Amino acid sequence: MGYPNSTPPMLPEIPKRVALLGSTGSIGTQALDVLRAQPGRFVVSALSAQSNTDLLVAQAREFRPAAVVIGDETKYAQVREALANQPETEVLAGAEALAEVAGRPDTDVVLTAMVGYAGLLPTVAAIKAGHDIALANKETLVVAGQLITELVREHGVKLLPVDSEHSAIFQCLVGEEQNPIEKIILTASGGPFRGRSRAQLAQVTRAQALKHPNWDMGAKITIDSASLMNKGLEVIEAKWLFGLRNEQVEVIVHPQSIIHSLVQFEDGSLKAQLGLPDMKLPIQYALGYPQRLPNEFPRFSFLDYPQLTFEAADTTAFRNLGLAFEAMRRGGNAPCILNAANEIAVAAFLRDEIGFLQMSEVVETSLARVSYLAAPTLADYVATDQETRRVATELLQTARA
Numbered sequence: 001m002g003y004p005n006s007t008p009p010m011l012p013e014i015p016k017r018v019a020l021l022g023s024t025g026s027i028g029t030q031a032l033d034v035l036r037a038q039p040g041r042f043v044v045s046a047l048s049a050q051s052n053t054d055l056l057v058a059q060a061r062e063f064r065p066a067a068v069v070i071g072d073e074t075k076y077a078q079v080r081e082a083l084a085n086q087p088e089t090e091v092l093a094g095a096e097a098l099a100e101v102a103g104r105p106d107t108d109v110v111l112t113a114m115v116g117y118a119g120l121l122p123t124v125a126a127i128k129a130g131h132d133i134a135l136a137n138k139e140t141l142v143v144a145g146q147l148i149t150e151l152v153r154e155h156g157v158k159l160l161p162v163d164s165e166h167s168a169i170f171q172c173l174v175g176e177e178q179n180p181i182e183k184i185i186l187t188a189s190g191g192p193f194r195g196r197s198r199a200q201l202a203q204v205t206r207a208q209a210l211k212h213p214n215w216d217m218g219a220k221i222t223i224d225s226a227s228l229m230n231k232g233l234e235v236i237e238a239k240w241l242f243g244l245r246n247e248q249v250e251v252i253v254h255p256q257s258i259i260h261s262l263v264q265f266e267d268g269s270l271k272a273q274l275g276l277p278d279m280k281l282p283i284q285y286a287l288g289y290p291q292r293l294p295n296e297f298p299r300f301s302f303l304d305y306p307q308l309t310f311e312a313a314d315t316t317a318f319r320n321l322g323l324a325f326e327a328m329r330r331g332g333n334a335p336c337i338l339n340a341a342n343e344i345a346v347a348a349f350l351r352d353e354i355g356f357l358q359m360s361e362v363v364e365t366s367l368a369r370v371s372y373l374a375a376p377t378l379a380d381y382v383a384t385d386q387e388t389r390r391v392a393t394e395l396l397q398t399a400r401a
């Protein structure tokens with residue numbers, strides 16, 4: 001007996017064409033592992049990196065996409081030369097080329113695995129071209145959630161979450177189309193500094209912040225996890241992905257990162273998705289959707305995790321989570337300001353220029369200083385991002401002087 005109305009999983013007749021933007025990063029390389037393990041189901045139409053030319057070239061040689069984009073234009077010649085004997089792969093450079101490639105017609109789904117605000121314009125181009133989006137780049141929805149979700153509806157494309165919590169919620173919602181959500185509960189690991197006071201957080205180092213207890217991720221998101229800004233960004237991401245009112249999104253700290261998130265329906269029933277902390281599953285689910293593809297990923301055992309624990313998030317010590325909730329409630333361009341200021345602050349922390357707590361100060365002051373817009377256009381978001389980066393950079397310079 002199978003499920004009612006079920007059909008057996010079948011190989012698609014034509015492989016799905018995947019444009020993988022940010023292919024050299026943590027999500028990008030894991031996505032290529034997923035594709036490699038599913039021969040015949042997927043082909044890679046495009047790959048991109050910002051500066052890691054060696055890995056981008058190696059990936060291009062293996063996957064033979066129609067296009068590769070190197071973000072850093074000074075590295076164009078190096079990539080072009082390395083791929084000179086591969087005429088089927090066009091080499092391009094720069095941010096505009098990335099958006100142009102994201103909108104090419106030789107693609108079915110664009111996996112946005114680049115980090116930061118840089119995800120916004122390629123995602124807009126991909127949606128306008130009618131491509132489904134496998135969204136790892138949460139900053140896109142934080143910056144411009146309303147605009148992106150309107151574009152998604154207008155162009156009739158799918159917005160498939162890759163972020164583990166949002167994938168969990170998405171998986172819980174399959175088959176529940178008739179049933180409104182009462183609330184969602186996003187789980188947070190609490191990061192490496194869970195339980196620390198503000199006085200203790202003032203002393204933590206970059207090296208400590210880069211050691212996430214459960215996940216191996218890129219540097220920016222790892223710092224965001226340590227400061228709980230990651231959870232704040234995910235709250236805003238969830239609001240837009242699932243069409244929720246602000247008060248329908250909650251956060252609970254769950255240090256083991258086994259329950260990836262939960263949905264509560266109007267009858268009080270809670271559904272959760274569980275698994276080991278491994279991004280390959282949400283990446284594969286988004287790319288294979290609606291199919292669950294067989295794989296060899298390690299399996300979860302309850303006996304290895306006899307205790308799954310929960311606690312409240314400390315928004316006094318971890319100011320960023322409260323700031324993100326405030327930005328979500330203000331709406332308009334406030335989340336865009338939050339995001340840009342945070343990107344500047346995290347980069348400064350990673351350069352050892354500011355302390356851990358100063359990151360929240362930069363975000364809070366930027367939110368107070370940059371002009372608020374209630375109904376921003378795409379051009380307004382671009383301008384807000386630039387203005388906030390200028391303000392946040394000035395704040396850092398003043399603090400150093």
Ligand SMILES: NC(=O)C1=CN([C@@H]2O[C@H](COP(=O)(O)OP(=O)(O)OC[C@H]3O[C@@H](n4cnc5c(N)ncnc54)[C@H](OP(=O)(O)O)[C@@H]3O)[C@@H](O)[C@H]2O)C=CC1
Nearest residue numbers: 022024025026027049050051052114115118136137217218
């Ligand atoms: N890592 C994870 O487990 C998870 C990540 N995410 C989200 O996925 C996204 C990617 O994260 P992650 O893989 O960890 O990040 P990484 O830093 O590991 O990788 C980022 C990728 O984006 C490229 N890149 C960097 N800057 C730019 C730019 N300005 N324009 C275009 N491309 C750029 C990098 O190229 P290069 O290598 O050349 O620098 C690299 O390919 C983020 O939005 C993150 O929040 C969400 C859930 C989990």
Ligand SMILES: CC(=O)[C@@H](O)[C@H](O)COP(=O)(O)O
Nearest residue numbers: 163164188189190191225230
């Ligand atoms: C893997 C993933 O989705 C990350 O966003 C993860 O959620 C980070 O963990 P915390 O932010 O909960 O520490």
Ligand SMILES: [Mn+2]
Nearest residue numbers: 163164165234
């Ligand atoms: Mn996440």
